[in-house]
Amino acid sequence: MEDLLDKIITEPLRNFLEKLAHFLPNLIAALIVFSIGLILASAVKVVTQKLFKFLKLDSLCNRMGLSETMQKMALTESPEHLIGRFFYWLTAIIFFVIALYLLELPAIEQLLEKLLLYLPNVLIAAVILVVGFVFGNFLGRATLIASVNAGIGFAGFLCRAVKTIIVLLAFVMAMEQLGIARGTVLAAFTIIFGGLVFALALAFGLGGKDIARKYLERRFKLEDTEQGQDDEIKHI
Amino acid sequence: MDRSEIKEKIAALGEVDILVGIPSYNSAKTIVHVVKAVEAGLSKYFPHCKSLLVNSDGGSSDGTMEAVRDTTVDLESILVNRKADQFRKFVTPYHGIPGKGSAFRTIFEIAHALNVKACVVVDSDLRSITPEWIELLVKPVLEDHYDYVSPYYMRHKYDGTITNSIVYPLTRALYGKQIRQPIGGDFGFSGELASFYLTKDVWETDVARFGIDIWMTTTAVANGFKICQAFLGAKIHDAKDPGSDLSAMLHQVVSSVFNLMEEYAGVWHDITQSEPVKTFGFVYSVGLEPIHVNLENMIEKFRIGVRDLDVLYQAFLPDELLGTLHRLAEAPKEAFTFPDRNWVWLIFHFALACHRRVMSTEHIIKSLTPLYLGKVASFVIETWNSSAEEVERRLEELCLTFEREKPALIKIWTQEG
DSSP: OHHHHIIIIIHHHHHHHHHHHHHHHHHHHHHHHHHHHHHHHHHHHHHHHHHHHHTTHHHHHHHHTHHHHHHHTTOOSOHHHHHHHHHHHHHHHHHHHHHHHHTTOHHHHHHHHHHHHHHHHHHHHHHHHHHHHHHHHHHHHHHHHHHHHTTOTTHHHHHHHHHHHHHHHHHHHHHHHHTSSHHHHHHHHHHHHHHHHHHHHHIIIIITHHHHHHHHHHHHHHHHHOTTOSOOOBOO | OOHHHHHHHHHHTOOOSEEEEEEESSOHHHHHHHHHHHHHHHHHHOTTSOEEEEEEESOOSSSHHHHHHHOOOOGGGGTOOOOTTSEEEEEEEOOSSSSHHHHHHHHHHHHHHHTOSEEEEOOTTBSSOOHHHHHHHHHHHHTTOOSEEEEEEEOOTTBSHHIIIIIHHHHHHHHOEEOSOTTOSOEEEEHHHHHHHHTSOOTTSGGGTTTHHHHHHHHHHHTTOOEEEEEEEEOOBOOSOTTSOHHHHHHHHHHHHHHHHHHTHHHHTTOOSOEEOOEESOOOOOOOOOOOOOHHHHHHHHHHHHHHSHHHHTTTSOHHHHHHHHHHHHSOGGGOOOOHHHHHHHHHHHHHHHHHTOSOHHHHHHTTHHHHHHHHHHHHHHHTTOOHHHHHHHHHHHHHHHHHHHHHHHHHHHHHO
């Protein structure tokens, strides 16, 4: 009976206590490391915000039109604050991962390994998105100014179209990088983009055929018959 | 021809007193007349000076360089005798960014290498140049020791509208010299000033293109060189570089003016009023052919600009000025008047936006194009029946408005550091 009790209760309890005795220092160490990480993350956040304030990141983002895009995405915080926040979480996550490693749990170790291998993809995707937004804004603005200077009446539409296509392209590239529904996202993009072009072609060719005809007639006939009616002002 | 070959050929030219540079690009049709006028001018007015004509070409494919080489003048027919070997021609392609400024750089380099006493540059598209232009541009340098001779011409009232509405009034207000054609394109200057230009590192900027003229004038004024003007009569020329559009030209010129404002802020902040500069030559009125102006097109472009670029203007124009622009965009053609004070502050705010770098400088300045067309349209409506003298008086009013408002600009500029 005593043997039975020893086998059923005492031995597992002893094993559990042994494991707990082995695990507790790791847990305490992990908690300490994570706490230090949180303090360090706050310090990193303050230093980063001050550094980017010194480098005038906010005005740089204003110039590149990034702030405008961020506001449209309901990101009301300034880029300096957002970057500070990003570094806070990056530091916190790094220390969290270290803390988890200290627990020496095989299942978590495997999971972390996968996570660490995947992390660069997240960073690259984030960079692709930011570059896409900046580039989309810049080219959108350049298109707007060039179209207005050429006297095109639908300059605003052209600007939005250029911006949307570039941002959409960046989004698809980011998804591709993250490996999220690779085939689906790419196919959706191809269908949407192809559909847009097809719809525009149909709209212009069928719905707007009279406008198109008039426009082309006016454009080419004007060039043929009304040469010399343009300005003769020499600006320089 | 590479640089070492050019250097060898220049060294072989020996001593030269006067150098006349002609930048060109596909100007075979007009450059022959310019070369003849230059050769006749040098032979007639400076027969004892060793002179050199330099054609700095941007890779013309229409035989411009050959046309320069083959052009000769029958000096007997214009009653001129010249000593043998006093006049030579040197035709060379230039290197660097394609543009007038790069062509000038080559001319300055040759002038510097030959240690010339006086230098002249004239455009290759001039139809009204006469031998007297060379006399008027060279003599103040050789005889009166001026460093820079700016041209002063009679032009059609709607010719040179960037000069009249922006460059002349703004540079006059900033640097205090009443140089009427600061981007005229035909200048005389000393060899010393040519060498000074070469010390500046600007050849990869818009100075290498159409910005060169205002850069030369401003650099001479801001660095205290002795300046004068020469009255050259009528200026009749082809449109500049038909391939380049208005917004590109406007950007090249205006960005050079704004860059110079940054560089010489210490100079223009201390200048409170403008003064006339010595003018050589016999000033007379010239009849000029009327030109066609498409007012509706300009006003329409202004309206499109105000409507579609409003989102950009909001970043650097005050609400009051934006309100004026919107009211003007809604006004009928008969009531389309762009008030001078609003125009002056519009230019100041564009300069301040570039100073603060609120966005890409190219985007800021190119977005000025429709507003500039609005100002030109307003000016044309206002002066349609005015004589040349009346138009000059009207421009004087604009210049005085720029000068009156300048202290407020300095205040804002200084506050923003």
